[in-house]
Amino acid sequence: MRGIVSPVSRESGPYLLELQEGTFVRQHRKLHHRAPRLLASLLLVTAVGASLTAAAPATAAGSGTRAALGDVIPAPASVDPGGSPYRITERTRIRVDDSREARGVGGYLADVLRPSTGYRLPVTTHGDGGIRLRLAKGPYGDEGYRLDSGRSGVTITAARPAGLFHGVQTLRQLLPAAVERDSVQPGPWVVAGGTIKDTPRYGWRGAMLDVSRHFFRVEEVKRYIDQLALYKFNKLHLHLSDDQGWRIAVDSWPRLATYGGSTEVGGGPGGYYTKADYKEIVRYAGSRHLEVVPEIDMPGHTNAALASYAELNCDGVAPPLYTGTQVGFSSLCVPKEITYDFVDDVVREIAALTPGRHLHIGGDEAHSTSHEDYVKFMDRVQPVVAKYGKTVVGWHQLTGATPAKGAIAQYWGLDGTGAAEKEQVAAAARNGTGLVLSPADRVYLDMKYDAQTPLGLSWAGYVDVRRSYDWDPGAYLPGAPASAVKGVEAPLWSETLENSRHIEYMAFPRLPGVAELGWSPRAAHGWDGYKQRLAAQGPRWEALGIGYYRAPQVPWPAE
Template structure:
């Protein structure tokens, strides 16, 4: 706080005035910060200036939609230069997602080479304003943005979060809310776990009972649900508007009871099992020896690929305990070419490294710090042979793990994962023997065996999600728990303003309520 003095009669009165948030006190930490002396203050005269591009105008409208309700200002969009907030797309060495923010007394300028960078810059701008800017009613200012320059770009191109909609189903509105939360921290990949033993969540025209029957329940025996093709396309559209790419997952050959229950012919014995509402894993398998299995996979992948403009399609491949190793390899060897045939890049859980990953495939590592050395060596060998890795170590970034023994939600099979443990590791050297060039990024999965509501999602994701986002975005040189926990604590009023419930970890110096 800054302190100013003024005189009333013969009495000198001291009044505290809020100071602008320092440029470096954001999450993820920017790559480079150069502080300036004089902040910019948004007032009723401020306009948002955009260039003539459709992308800049769309991002300008998004920014205005955040600022107008809380400031009460008109903040008109304009293509005329002047004082205010300027959004510029121009050629430069910003990369695909980088940006530059320049702030001073006459205004703020955000510059990027691509729309994604401009959007990420807007997220930084949001965090530089008081948390009350997130509210939907007029709040008291002032609305100051610290002076200086930020030059920023991500460490990794893949920065993901996974939402399991199979164990418990989440509505389009709930997924959209999570997308908005992810966007605030520059997450750019939304991995949707669309099928599992407990539920099939995407309509497939050629196999309609997958959704109507296989999607009719969930863990605990609830009503379940599924996304129509229009629903799924709305999620994809909304994610794209926040510069997230949707990565759909159809888990196979295991985790397939919902499909096996829907169509008896997918079973080797031609007998459909009952729908499943428990939480065990590893008991189901597609019939590897049947040609019908691959007709089924082809139909599902074809329809899902047609709905998905993103680059990736995830084929699962984990916990296939009811499939022999020989059959697992046969299955993956036949299924991966189906994915590439429809123009998508294969992602699978890291067990695929025990088969033959196709060229360009990505393996998602979900092991633990103490996972068997031979399994880690298998992953490292695949990485050396060109398979890219997404790191999701379960005892670090699985958001469904309990914080402590007393956490009312979540599981503990991978251990207890407090906020410091989730943040305090380096993706660049986590797996011995893996070339740095093989690491594509990080992803924070949220499995939903115990997650039922949107509030449950928030509580398990926050405050760990921002730390995973920082591991993916910020330079390794910025990773320091003691400074990070202070920046993280400063996010709490913003979460309060956004209505995000969160775990108040004793490891973090939260501001007094």
């Protein structure tokens, strides 16, 4: 079950750990359930500090080591190395088409390269050579690109701005890791010669951030967006509501945010995004070519809403706010008409703020809703999403009702999930429902790496780096046609995570592997080669200030 902390999976001890300046600091905080009792700590207080790699400079990150063409993550579809390399110098210009989109990608690239190189790198529509960003018709699709590198320069060609942007991420990784630093480095800045032709395997390459169990500030969400962009993710799924907190302002139901958003797991201050905050997240994600997919989980996972408005409860009595971690106890009142007024208002306001195509309605772990009521609820709610111009996304329990035409089901079961449940999802896929795969024992980034991991949960088992990478989305779900698989998504639930350092420790090094599963052709997958490319990312993360877990399966460069 998603999100549950069972007595078996809890570790004992009354402390939470916080990662500060690369060390673990004890923070005495009680975790309360609805009944006033102490929740056993979710974290270990054993000697685990050595497992954290702090974001400190490393000699490898400052070197001029040259990457071979194609030694990037995700692995490109086609690599043809050869010819002379290109060297970025103080004379290099970034040449772009005379369009707002191309200038935007060129400005982004200049912002990446200027601090570490110390070069001016003017963005211009004139001149020859240098780094050329070019929009042109070709076999690139919406997100593909071609990168040509030789003595006179590097040219990235794409049909759409997203393709140019993804090509820029490849160029970044072909440069030494020190290019990511915010102070002038010695270089040299050399790009291997040859040609890359690249298009993604799947159109949905997502990461989910749970801002409900713990609230993350706009700046923290932006930081994660930048990390996702480096690996060509194109969806940011924001889990905006749950039992522990409602995180988005809704003008027609203001107490959802001001009261329902006033706490979090453990009883902290919580928080919520104003409409201006949310618009800024959407804008920033869009500038990195990520679509924000907002989720309002229902009919379960709704205690924050039920506590905010008594009339949403069948008995008319508002429950207290909830700061624990159990699931499945809350439900909107399916028979009440006001429930659908509420849903209509919330969907209408969030859809108006969201330019992307998709809106996620949750639908998982509705244990307090009868099957009959669940089906009635989904039959009423899915047309509301369509009315406001969005496509329904739901957790795979949606397939227990009747998914709307064009709906997408997000599968979060395990390898060992029962055959009947898997067949229910596969049958929906055969009938036209799209699938996004997020198997919990493969790509839930909040699962512990091993028994010593100080953060995260383990109800789905331990998920080491190889396990998170070594599977094929196209053949994962028996009976589901490969054509139904729209892509993959890596959820990060936040019961034990409170800040960016926590996010990064759990996401890295597993996150890039999910990106490769979503982008690279199946033939390019292979653990032995991937772990070498992954190891080479360590100095880049250090240069970016990302504190990551030095997984023992990966041959990291010597510190």
